[in-house]
Amino acid sequence: MDIDTTTVSPVDLEPAARLIAGLLDGIGEQQLDGPTPCADYAVRELLAHILGLCTAFRDAARKDLGPTTDTPPDAGLPVLPDDWRTALPPLLDELVAAWRDPAARQGTTRAGGVDLPGGVALLVVLDELVIHGWDLARATGQEYTGDEASLRAALALLTPEEGGTRPETIFGPPVPVPAGAPLLDRTVAMSGRRPDWRPGD
Numbered sequence: 001m002d003i004d005t006t007t008v009s010p011v012d013l014e015p016a017a018r019l020i021a022g023l024l025d026g027i028g029e030q031q032l033d034g035p036t037p038c039a040d041y042a043v044r045e046l047l048a049h050i051l052g053l054c055t056a057f058r059d060a061a062r063k064d065l066g067p068t069t070d071t072p073p074d075a076g077l078p079v080l081p082d083d084w085r086t087a088l089p090p091l092l093d094e095l096v097a098a099w100r101d102p103a104a105r106q107g108t109t110r111a112g113g114v115d116l117p118g119g120v121a122l123l124v125v126l127d128e129l130v131i132h133g134w135d136l137a138r139a140t141g142q143e144y145t146g147d148e149a150s151l152r153a154a155l156a157l158l159t160p161e162e163g164g165t166r167p168e169t170i171f172g173p174p175v176p177v178p179a180g181a182p183l184l185d186r187t188v189a190m191s192g193r194r195p196d197w198r199p200g201d
Helices: 014-026 043-061 084-100 118-139 148-158 183-190
Strands: 108-111 114-117
Touching (some): 014 118, 108 118, 118 148, 148 183
């Protein structure tokens, strides 16, 4: 993935991580088997995926490479642990802290079995937090506004350069949105999701 990180403002994961943490109390047990904008995931698998990506990218920031950073995201449906409500908030905090270390952004690291420059890996995990935060909110009937800096960084990652391409195996084809659509809608649409998605669609 060829991304120019110099065009993106300095990134902090805390706003996007905090939004996900704020959704957890609004998720009922009866919603765990409900659909999400990720066609292959129910809410429980989406939560398990978020747990897994937080672990993988925390370890990627620390350059602690091994099973957590080597496993591709399509290795199988992730399994949600029973303690997810208490496990995810501190894991999000660890992820944020790990990427605030300047050393995390230096050199090369690995996540999902793919070697990436540190700066690119940071943008990838930010995009994951933003898009899956929206997925989780939409699937469970909660509000998600996003913060402008995170949304702009995610949109920059998702938008191919003029004449360029992007890996459609990771991102679905962009969904058209009206001119002047809100930044959140444009970001979600560029990830291949319909901004007006609701459970039951």
